[in-house]
Amino acid sequence: xxxxxxxxxxxxxxxxxxxxxxxxxxxxxxxxxxxxxxxxxxxxxxxxxxxxxxxxxxxxxxxxxxxxxxxxxxxxxxxxxxxxxxxxxxxxxxxxxxxxxxxxxxxxxxxxxxxxxxxxxxxxxxxxxxxxxxxxxxxx
Numbered sequence: 747x748x749x750x751x752x753x754x755x756x757x758x759x760x761x762x763x764x765x766x767x768x769x770x771x772x773x774x775x776x777x778x779x780x781x782x783x784x785x786x787x788x789x790x791x792x793x794x795x796x797x798x799x800x801x802x803x804x805x806x807x808x809x810x811x812x813x814x815x816x817x818x819x820x821x822x823x824x825x826x827x828x829x830x831x832x833x834x835x836x837x838x839x840x841x842x843x844x845x846x847x848x849x850x851x852x853x854x855x856x857x858x859x860x861x862x863x864x865x866x867x868x869x870x871x872x873x874x875x876x877x878x879x880x881x882x883x884x885x886x
Contacts, residue, residue, distance in 0.1 A: 801865040806857030809884040815874040818847040825865025830855035
């Protein structure tokens with residue numbers, strides 16, 4: 747079983763790396779680039795996936811949720827990102843700052859805080875290995 751999990755994780759990693767950046771919905775949206783995927787050997791059925799989210803000046807993400815099993819740690823690499831999760835306050839995070847999203851969280855605001863400077867963040871997911879979709883837009 748361990749060998750099949752490792753094969754699945756390796757195949758997923760290769761597929762993610764080959765796919766490259768996910769194009770934005772339009773010029774006003776983010777660009778998401780998968781960076782890492784690996785099964786967690788000491789937690790059967792769980793994997794870690796990492797994506798880099800790039801926001802052009804003024805760009806934003808649609809309101810969204812993440813995979814039902816996802817624990818997420820977001821870390822701002824550059825620029826400033828405005829974020830609102832669930833009923834929390836809208837906060838502005840600068841490079842070097844971070845936040846956490848629990849499973850089932852609704853991320854209603856995620857955007858570049860600047861209209862002139864790009865922003866970038868790293869999102870680290872711990873999810874069920876069989877999760878295939880990390881982000882789903884919220885239907886209005």
